[in-house]
């Protein structure tokens with residue numbers, strides 16, 4: 001357990017998207033993308049958010065940064081509620097909270113040189129002399145492994161891994177405290193993935209950063225995260241210290257996900273659990289446990305009643321009726 005204090009506290013976060021229909025384009029229903037999500041991230045900690053595509057993990061990350069407005073809940077950053085901030089106050093706060101995207105090419109303006117891409121956030125948030133600007137750009141580009149002569153090049157002149165280095169440099173140049181890294185290595189070759197993960201980990205130490213690391217890849221999340229949350233249909237169904245959750249998964253969904261990945265320790269090898277059916281429609285979530293249609297251990301109570309979070313071991317929680325006393 002980390003001795004660092006809590007940086008971010010997300011409480012009962014909800015994000016719904018309206019489904020519009022009819023001539024007047026009125027809301028005829030809502031997609032429940034994020035449903036009652038709560039977790040904390042401490043200073044210098046990485047919290048991994050993992051789950052299948054469409055489970056709401058990216059929407060959770062973007063809602064925390066208020067790039068998407070929450071429908072309900074609280075987002076406390078250093079104790080102050082981000083949802084209570086006006087546009088201008090939020091813009092200033094965003095200096096401390098950055099996003100690294102999956103596709104660095106789409107997020108970097110192709111008409112800007114690397115130098116301009118790195119200068120732009122500094123000029124937005126600080127008033128610096130030309131000398132200070134140059135110092136900051138050189139420091140950050142060196143920190144991510146770019147040579148000074150590469151600063152005059154354009155994004156298309158770099159490989160995918162190098163473009164992600166530029167994207168990370170741009171996100172970190174204003175020295176934020178918190179970064180949402182949304183599938184930052186998914187678009188990269190496996191050989192490059194570990195370089196970028198190691199870069200993120202060394203920058204975390206150097207800059208004392210906290211990460212919300214979003215990925216569908218359970219091995220990647222295990223490598224980088226101190227704690228982890230497993231998402232299903234907009235909810236975190238299990239969370240805890242990463243090694244504890246990976247070694248002793250308590251929720252049948254987590255057990256099924258983990259049974260599908262090759263184990264690094266043969267002693268952990270388990271029988272693969274196959275899940276039948278598809279993820280339910282988030283516009284029409286099922287009554288009771290959101291996983292009950294696919295759960296191999298479903299009971300009658302699961303079809304009627306939403307399970308509450310129960311403590312499995314200190315700091316390890318799962319929402320499943322099997323854990324009821």
Ligand code: SF4
Nearest residue numbers: 289292295302320321
């Ligand atoms: Fe399965 Fe029931 Fe647990 Fe849901 S509450 S995961 S349906 S056993």
